[in-house]
Amino acid sequence: MAKDTKNPTTASTPGSSAMWGGRFEAGPSAVMEAINASVDVDKRMADQDIDGSLAHAQMLSETGVISSADAAAIRRGLEQVREEVHAGEFAWSAALEDVHMNVEARLKEIIGEPAGRLHTARSRNDQVATDFRLWLRDACDRIDRQLAAYQRALLAQADDHVDQVMPGFTHLQTAQPVSLAHHLLSYVELAQRDRGRFADARRRLNECPLGCAALAGTAFPIDRDMTAKALGFDRPMANSLDGVAARDFALEVLSAASICAVNLSRFAEEIVLWCTRRFGFASLSDAWSTGSSIMPQKRNPDAAELVRAKPGRIIGSLTGLLTVVKGLPLAYSKDLQEDKAPVFQAIDDLELALLAMAGMTADLSFNGAAMEAAAGEAYSDATDLADWVVRELGKPFREAHHIAGSIVKMAERKSVPLAALDLADMQSIEPGIDERVFSVLSARASMESRTSFGGTAPVRIREQLAAWKARLGK
Numbered sequence: 001m002a003k004d005t006k007n008p009t010t011a012s013t014p015g016s017s018a019m020w021g022g023r024f025e026a027g028p029s030a031v032m033e034a035i036n037a038s039v040d041v042d043k044r045m046a047d048q049d050i051d052g053s054l055a056h057a058q059m060l061s062e063t064g065v066i067s068s069a070d071a072a073a074i075r076r077g078l079e080q081v082r083e084e085v086h087a088g089e090f091a092w093s094a095a096l097e098d099v100h101m102n103v104e105a106r107l108k109e110i111i112g113e114p115a116g117r118l119h120t121a122r123s124r125n126d127q128v129a130t131d132f133r134l135w136l137r138d139a140c141d142r143i144d145r146q147l148a149a150y151q152r153a154l155l156a157q158a159d160d161h162v163d164q165v166m167p168g169f170t171h172l173q174t175a176q177p178v179s180l181a182h183h184l185l186s187y188v189e190l191a192q193r194d195r196g197r198f199a200d201a202r203r204r205l206n207e208c209p210l211g212c213a214a215l216a217g218t219a220f221p222i223d224r225d226m227t228a229k230a231l232g233f234d235r236p237m238a239n240s241l242d243g244v245a246a247r248d249f250a251l252e253v254l255s256a257a258s259i260c261a262v263n264l265s266r267f268a269e270e271i272v273l274w275c276t277r278r279f280g281f282a283s284l285s286d287a288w289s290t291g292s293s294i295m296p297q298k299r300n301p302d303a304a305e306l307v308r309a310k311p312g313r314i315i316g317s318l319t320g321l322l323t324v325v326k327g328l329p330l331a332y333s334k335d336l337q338e339d340k341a342p343v344f345q346a347i348d349d350l351e352l353a354l355l356a357m358a359g360m361t362a363d364l365s366f367n368g369a370a371m372e373a374a375a376g377e378a379y380s381d382a383t384d385l386a387d388w389v390v391r392e393l394g395k396p397f398r399e400a401h402h403i404a405g406s407i408v409k410m411a412e413r414k415s416v417p418l419a420a421l422d423l424a425d426m427q428s429i430e431p432g433i434d435e436r437v438f439s440v441l442s443a444r445a446s447m448e449s450r451t452s453f454g455g456t457a458p459v460r461i462r463e464q465l466a467a468w469k470a471r472l473g474k
Helices: 030-036 039-062 068-086 099-111 113-117 124-160 180-205 224-230 240-245 248-274 302-325 334-363 368-375 382-393 397-414 423-427 435-440 443-449 458-472
Strands: 165-170 173-179
Touching (some): 039 068, 039 099, 039 334, 068 099, 124 240, 124 248, 173 368, 180 458, 248 302, 248 334, 302 334, 368 443, 382 397
16 A cells, blocks of 8 residues: 655645656645646546656666666565456555655655666656556457447347348338348447447558657767657558547547447437337347336336437537547647546447447347338338349339339328239229239348348348358357
């Protein structure tokens, strides 16, 4: 446990910090200390901060900047700090401002004078940029795994519902019959593009700022390739100004998070609709539903509604950080302290939404009869009628479209589906129509006929399922 009695921030000037206080005659005001502190936010990067410091100390030792004995002491002390953080025994101090100074101060308590050598050839500017990239790299990896789990949940449901017909919609109006599996697989495709965006962002952020120091590099003979390799980066950043000032990597991750959240919200909205009595297509178990405090009959899909709302917070985080970074001159400004809170919040929100969507997707029960009945409503087979006229009668599609539209109008007047019209009624509009037309006038026939690549016919869906199973390792 860190002891306040050994607080290394106590300097000759009361209230000033031993880390940077030599220039100042008076300590900060209470308000200044409060606005300047970020430790409550950035202490989440303690592991990354310790990893960066371990790599930096090893490099300083191997390049002869510090002794191997000092490096060994630093390594031992930092691992003790890590243990205290993981055990919840570390005493975080707002007076020490941030995670970096808290870790270094505790390190000095543990090992004494060698701790002061750790900050040679670096600055908090390159240190925080390195920590932040490491943290976001880990976040991208977690999100990729969670997206894959969501895809597998969708895939499992699709595998069970290849032959289940449902209405496809445009403008939220019944359009053409599709397979439920086809509908679910569309979200698998969306999630794969989300994974690609995070992978792209991860690849671009995987450059190491450590060694850029405050903004101009350092006069010490450091080996930046060594620290970059030790921390799993592809390379050191090539420009020291860019290394400490860039936050586009965080903006890119937030952009990917915002798009991902929007994509999740679209399926969440459909779950909300499908679970209403008006649709009646699906239901969620008690595990993913809530009740009403006043209406005992209510069963609310609150988890889906909350996922639907998450983009508001995540897009807000992106907008907020864009506004912070906009117009900042090079290199580092304290404004950049405001970068981590929105990112951490957005990633927390997205990860929770992903877990919820995977859980709800696996939990959904579908009402096949309601789906099939709805798929046959609103003359959803009208396009199939037009296509039949094109294929069998050789009419141009625009003419066939007009013929089918006229037949739909007749069916509407008679309040019957197309398949219930008399052949003579159809022939009064187009004499060439014969009894073969009835073979295409059903929701299931419509679904099964769409055999083009990417179409909703079960034969195509089974091909897509096989491809996705191989891709996702299911």
